[in-house]
Amino acid sequence: MTDPSTIERHDYDVVVIGAGGAGLRAAIAAHEAGARVAVVCKSLLGKAHTVMAEGGAAAAMGNVWPEDNWQVHFRDTMRGGKMLNHWRMAQLHAQEAPDRIHELEEWGALFDRTPDGLISQRDFGGHRYARLAHVGDRTGLELIRTLQQRTVALGIDVYMECTITRLLLDGGRVAGAFGYWRESGRFITFDAPNVVLATGGIGKSYQVTSNSWEYTGDGHALALEAGASLVNMEFVQFHPTGMVWPPSVKGILVTESVRGDGGVLRNSEGRRFMFDYIPEFFKAETADNEEEADRWYDDKTNNRRPPELLPRDEVARAINAEVKAGRGSPHGGVFLDIASRRSDDYIRRRLPSMYHQFKELADVDITAEAMEVGPTCHYVMGGVAVDADTEESSVPGLYAAGEVAGGMHGANRLGGNSLSDLLVFGRRAGVAAAERTARDGDRPRVSDEQIREAADTALAPFEREGAENPYSVHHDLQNVMHSLVGIIRTENEMREALDEIQKLKERAAQATVEGHRQYNPGWHLALDLRNMLRVSECIARAALERTESRGGHTRDDYPMTDDEWGKVNLHCRIEDGGDVVVSREPLPTMPDDLSGLFE
Amino acid sequence: MGYDLKIRVWRGDSAGGDLADFTVPVEEGEVVLDALHRLQATQAGDLAIRWNCKAGKCGSCSAEINGHPKLLCMTRLSAYDPSETITITPLRTFPVVRDLVTDVSYNYEKAKEVPAFAPEERQPDGTYRMAQRDVERGQEFRKCIECFLCQNVCHVIRDHEENKEAFAGPRFFLRYAELDMHPLDTNDRRKLAQEQAGIGMCNITKCCTEVCPEHIKITDNAIIPVKERVADRKYDPLVWLGSKIGRRRRDARTESD
Numbered sequence: 001m002t003d004p005s006t007i008e009r010h011d012y013d014v015v016v017i018g019a020g021g022a023g024l025r026a027a028i029a030a031h032e033a034g035a036r037v038a039v040v041c042k043s044l045l046g047k048a049h050t051v052m053a054e055g056g057a058a059a060a061m062g063n064v065w066p067e068d069n070w071q072v073h074f075r076d077t078m079r080g081g082k083m084l085n086h087w088r089m090a091q092l093h094a095q096e097a098p099d100r101i102h103e104l105e106e107w108g109a110l111f112d113r114t115p116d117g118l119i120s121q122r123d124f125g126g127h128r129y130a131r132l133a134h135v136g137d138r139t140g141l142e143l144i145r146t147l148q149q150r151t152v153a154l155g156i157d158v159y160m161e162c163t164i165t166r167l168l169l170d171g172g173r174v175a176g177a178f179g180y181w182r183e184s185g186r187f188i189t190f191d192a193p194n195v196v197l198a199t200g201g202i203g204k205s206y207q208v209t210s211n212s213w214e215y216t217g218d219g220h221a222l223a224l225e226a227g228a229s230l231v232n233m234e235f236v237q238f239h240p241t242g243m244v245w246p247p248s249v250k251g252i253l254v255t256e257s258v259r260g261d262g263g264v265l266r267n268s269e270g271r272r273f274m275f276d277y278i279p280e281f282f283k284a285e286t287a288d289n290e291e292e293a294d295r296w297y298d299d300k301t302n303n304r305r306p307p308e309l310l311p312r313d314e315v316a317r318a319i320n321a322e323v324k325a326g327r328g329s330p331h332g333g334v335f336l337d338i339a340s341r342r343s344d345d346y347i348r349r350r351l352p353s354m355y356h357q358f359k360e361l362a363d364v365d366i367t368a369e370a371m372e373v374g375p376t377c378h379y380v381m382g383g384v385a386v387d388a389d390t391e392e393s394s395v396p397g398l399y400a401a402g403e404v405a406g407g408m409h410g411a412n413r414l415g416g417n418s419l420s421d422l423l424v425f426g427r428r429a430g431v432a433a434a435e436r437t438a439r440d441g442d443r444p445r446v447s448d449e450q451i452r453e454a455a456d457t458a459l460a461p462f463e464r465e466g467a468e469n470p471y472s473v474h475h476d477l478q479n480v481m482h483s484l485v486g487i488i489r490t491e492n493e494m495r496e497a498l499d500e501i502q503k504l505k506e507r508a509a510q511a512t513v514e515g516h517r518q519y520n521p522g523w524h525l526a527l528d529l530r531n532m533l534r535v536s537e538c539i540a541r542a543a544l545e546r547t548e549s550r551g552g553h554t555r556d557d558y559p560m561t562d563d564e565w566g567k568v569n570l571h572c573r574i575e576d577g578g579d580v581v582v583s584r585e586p587l588p589t590m591p592d593d594l595s596g597l598f599e
Numbered sequence: 600m601g602y603d604l605k606i607r608v609w610r611g612d613s614a615g616g617d618l619a620d621f622t623v624p625v626e627e628g629e630v631v632l633d634a635l636h637r638l639q640a641t642q643a644g645d646l647a648i649r650w651n652c653k654a655g656k657c658g659s660c661s662a663e664i665n666g667h668p669k670l671l672c673m674t675r676l677s678a679y680d681p682s683e684t685i686t687i688t689p690l691r692t693f694p695v696v697r698d699l700v701t702d703v704s705y706n707y708e709k710a711k712e713v714p715a716f717a718p719e720e721r722q723p724d725g726t727y728r729m730a731q732r733d734v735e736r737g738q739e740f741r742k743c744i745e746c747f748l749c750q751n752v753c754h755v756i757r758d759h760e761e762n763k764e765a766f767a768g769p770r771f772f773l774r775y776a777e778l779d780m781h782p783l784d785t786n787d788r789r790k791l792a793q794e795q796a797g798i799g800m801c802n803i804t805k806c807c808t809e810v811c812p813e814h815i816k817i818t819d820n821a822i823i824p825v826k827e828r829v830a831d832r833k834y835d836p837l838v839w840l841g842s843k844i845g846r847r848r849r850d851a852r853t854e855s856d
Contacts, residue, residue, distance in 0.1 A: 044649075045707065046745055047657045105727050108716035108781065110734045110741060117728030135738060141656065142741060153715035160707075183696050212652040246628020252654045357655065360673055361630075471640035515645030518612065519697040522644035 002455035004448040008188045012038045012157075013437040014430070015177055015192040017164050017219060020048035021140075021422030022402025022429075023198030024147035025100075027156050029430025030196075035437050037430075038190065039151065040159040040179065042214050046148045049200050049212050050422065053140025054255035054353060056122055056132030057423070058416030059097035063118040065129035065300065070094040072128055075597045077417060079281075080126040080311045081381075081410025082551040083566055083598075084232065087590040088388035089408040093417070093424050100423035101133050109146040111135055123260040126311040126414040128285075129300065130260075137255045137353045143419055162188060164218070165527055166454040167195060167226045167398065170444035174226070174397030178454040182524065185517025187455055193444055194433040196391075197223060197384060197400040198426065202236075202539075204474075205532045206377035207482035210242055210253040216528040217535030219404035223384045224534060224580075228393040229571040231406035231585075233382035233535075234542035235552040237413055238487045240265075240315035242376025244333035249361045251376040254336065254354060256415040258371075259308045261350050262297060263338035265319070266370070267327035273334075274307035277318035282310055313412045313551050316375040320487055323374065333374035339367055375487055379418065380535075381409045381552055382542070385571060390432035391425050397436065397444075401429040407569075411551025461526040462517075466510030470526040473507050477532060480504070485540050490556045494544040501537050508533055537580045538572040545570055545582045600627040604634055604676065605684040608646070612697045618686065625676055631687065632660055632671040635699075647698035655812060658746030662699050663688045668748045668810045690751040706747050709767045712795060713774050718783040729782045740777035740821055742813045743770065749807035749817060755800050767796035769807035769817050776821035779828065789829045798825055 014030040016023045019041035030037045041048065060073040073094035078085050101119065105111070111133050112120040123130045135142040151158065164179035168189070176191045199219030203211025220230055241254040259265075267273045278286045286307050287293035293306035308315065319334050329335055338347055344367040348355050351366070358364040358371060383406035384393050391399045402422045409417065461470070484497035508529045513522040548562035549555050568584045575581055604625045607618045623638050632653060639646045650660040653672045660671040665686050679685055693701035721727060749769040755762050767775075775792045778784050792798045803826075805818045815821075 043651055043657075044659065044703070047651045047659050049652070051657050051744075052652050052654065102726075105783075106718050108718075108778075108784075110729075110737045110781070113729055113731040113734060115731075117730055118726055120731075135741075138656075138742065141744065145741060149710075149716070152710055183700075183702075212657065214651065247626060248629040248633045249654070353656070360655070361675070362628075469640075469644065471644065475640070513644060519647040519700050520645045521639060521647060 002187065002452060002459070004451040007451060007455070008186065009191065010038065010188070011191045012036045013192065014038075014194045014196060014433045015040060015190045016196045016198055016430070017177065017222075018048065018198035018200060018402070018404075019043075019045055019158065020050035020198060020200055020402060021143055021147060021419060022426035023048070023196070024144070024151050025423050025426030026196045026198055026399075026401055026430035026433070028147065028150055028154065029427040030434040031154050031156050033431055033434035035434035038157045038159060038192075040162050040164055040177070040190070042161065042163050042182070044160050045158050046144055048144060049214060050140045050144045050419070052210070052212065052253065053143070053419055054137045054253060055124055055257040055260065056134030056139045056416050057097070057101055057143065057419035058124065058127060058131050058414065059101045059133055059420050060094060060131055061098045061101065061119060061121065061133070063114055064121045068129040068131055071597055073097070073131065074594070076127050077414060078410070078598070080414040081412055082561070083410065084550065084569065084587065085410030086388055086407035086588060087594060088588065089425070091594065092388065092428070093408060093421060096424045097420040100420060100427065104143065104146050107146050107150045109142055111142070122257060123297070123309065124256055124415045125259065125309045125315065127416065132260075132416040134257070136349075137257050137351045139419065159188070163524065163527070164222065165458050167222050168446045168450050168454070169226060170446065172227065172395065173444055174395060175444035176446045178451060180458060183519055185520065185523070187458070189446065189451055191446055193440060194397045194399065194436055196429045196433055197398070197404050198402050199404045201380045201403040202532070202535045203377045203380075205477060205481050205536045206486070207478040208242065208251040209377040210239055210251055211377065217531045218528070219400060220383060220538070221531035221534040223393060223395070223398065223400060223404075224538075224572070224574050226395050226398055228395045228398060229385045229573045230382055230538055231385040231569050231571050232410070233380070233406075233538040233572050234546050234570060235381035235411045236377060236539060237312055237379040237381060237552045238316040238375040239378035240312055240319050240375055241336055241373040243362065244329070244372050244374045245331035246362060252357070252361070253376065253378065254371060254373050255351070256312070258336055258338050258351060258354060261338065262341045263336055264306070264308050264341065265315070266335045266337055267322045268329060269327060273322050273327070274310070274315065274318055277314065277321070278307050278310070279314060282314070286310065311412055311414060316487060317554060319373075319375055329372040331372050333372040335370040336373045337370040339369055379403060379413055381411065381413055382406045382539070389428065391429035392432060399429040399433055401425040411553065458527060461511055461513045461523055464510060464512045466512050468507045468510040468512065470508070470511040470513065470522055470529055473504055473511060473529055474525060474532070477501070477504050477529075477536060481536055481539070485536070485543060488554050488556050489543055491544065494540050497540045498537070498544070501533060501540060505533050534574075534580070541580050541582050542570045542572055601625055602681045604681070606634055606638070607684055607686040608635070608638070608699070609688040610646070610698050611695065613695055616695070629676050630672055631664060631674045631676060631685070634676065635671060635687070647696070647700045649700045656744060658744030658812075661690055661746045661748050661751065663690060668751050670746060670748075670812050673812055690747070692751045692753075692757045703747055705763060706745070706750060706768075706770065709771050712767065713771060713778070714786055714788065714791060716778060716781065717785045719785050727783060733782045736780045737777045739815055740773045742815055743773055744813060745770065746812060748810040748812065752806045752810050754804065754806065762797075762800065765797045766800050769801070769822065771796055772798055772801070772825060773815065773817055773821045776825045779825060789825070792825050793829045798822065798829065801826075
């Protein structure tokens, strides 16, 4: 048994878990508001998943199209989310994104420019105007490096390669966090009345994903265990264009900018099949012939958008259907062609990372031939239910921002809205956490018993005599989620998935690890598995409950969108026994001045 | 088209270690990191590897493959003969933590020493205006994914532990160059580059440029211009002033390299 008095211990006002865009932005905001802040992250600083974002950050700055403004952005976001978004979050996001982008320039970011020297903006799916601030196709790297350098310049404490395994509570409010150093395996405890979750997503529960190893749903699971609820967990975004070959790179992202910059999707017959998949909801604003679609890139006033730039859920489903109908590419995807449509020079300048990625990993020259692409698990719309203005959950002192938070994106996220989401809500969470510190006089206390229990749970994989290999359990979970709770869902398959998840939970409880505590990936995975299983169960239960198709949730047995379901969000909680329960809660009501935008 | 790969991996910790031999099945199109992951999942559950994105974007999985510093995720097995045994060792310049994971904190300490970006005032309309060709010079350096392969291979510190205190290394010369060439930055960093970062110790052997997975021309486009400016600054304050007002001819030359 671990003696709590021997454990390394630190005291802060605000502990931020995660060092991606949301976490770093929250830490900067809380620090600037006067709080004592620590950032705790699983990887080295600067390696978080934000680094992989490619296309850009959406903000209605109006640098390229002066007609653009926050109302248009708000409307696009809500329609892209199939009206299930929390309206207030979508409003704040659209209003504040331009300021958040501009301030990055004050911290050293170098965005691509317009001819008159302003921040350039590019086209993306679902956005009426070109609105993504970008740096070639490596915008995420620019964003994280800028925030990282700002964090370092401010002297904020960063605990790198340190994993939080439990939130500590005092009478229902946050009192701190417990975790371990990956490098040494030693435990660490933070005493803090405020914790900001900024842990990103859940993609590592799926077999084909664009997500990095860190995406094991840690923040989602920590919040559940602390008593918060998760909203919209049935909505998982499959990005339409991931690499499909060679197998080792299957799932790696191919940025939507390829289509924003003129690339088109074709099937094995050479047909631009997206014209066959324009839904009624988007008919009025989508071109129905190639000539009009091609003219749109230069003249947006007199032409409608190409169907390749429909929201991601529509495009992913269409690709899935083409492959199923036998019109796929040799390796089970479809063709993404920019080579025949844009010059070598243009492609290399606008899409340098894509050029490099295909050349080095697949021997494909994207300036000369088409890419093969198919859907890949990319983003979870669902996450911790929070107050729209402060990002505080139902647990006092517990905040969530970025992908781990829910509500902002509704049933489907538009490309480009994630990077701006991180900045807008990361900042808001940091400010709110700092203000709460200043307001609350008495500090919560962490009990020794909680620390002892957290330590014992973390060490259990070394103590057990079981024979389960955590890598095998993980592999099997990815299979279950991919084949039974993937892009197209049915009741029978999801019931089967829930049975399988139950069995996997039992196996995970028997997982044992070899070796010792120092930098032991088998041990780390055994602990992360609990989080992946919890999140997977939430996704399957919520998806089973929602008997309609909408955004990132497609039911083969309920293929239509149902207006009644457009009025409720599903919330997942865990009860004392540890099982996930789902409840229906009405959508917040949009005020008239905003609902008028949709008439 | 799969085959059994013979792979030799360094295993151990700060107290010492040794190469261990494994045979692991691999498939067509795989990279070295795939082979190591399969090893981890089936034969060596506690094999320590640092990695994140497996797409060449985060710069976590740096190691030495047959003695060559590379990213494990961007090195395809097809580059080696199937009969060949490939040997994976940790980065040599940094202390080993365990197996292939090294303590790269040196780089994070050096990052703290770089003075922060200090922008000029916004224009009266509230914007910053910069020309695309001016931001592109800094953008080349900001492609850096901080894999630290350039730091690992730089002989000033690779074989001379004692130089680490006074020498920031190529990754941070990039950072100094980027800030120095930033259209909005108001600091003069050349004194610092010389006195604190130790750029004078670099004798431009270009080892850093050769290993950069982002193909940044570290020596030609960053280190040499900074060295030249350090020299200029000592003798010619007018040229320094000029560099802050407009672009100089020399920059146009280095840009076209």
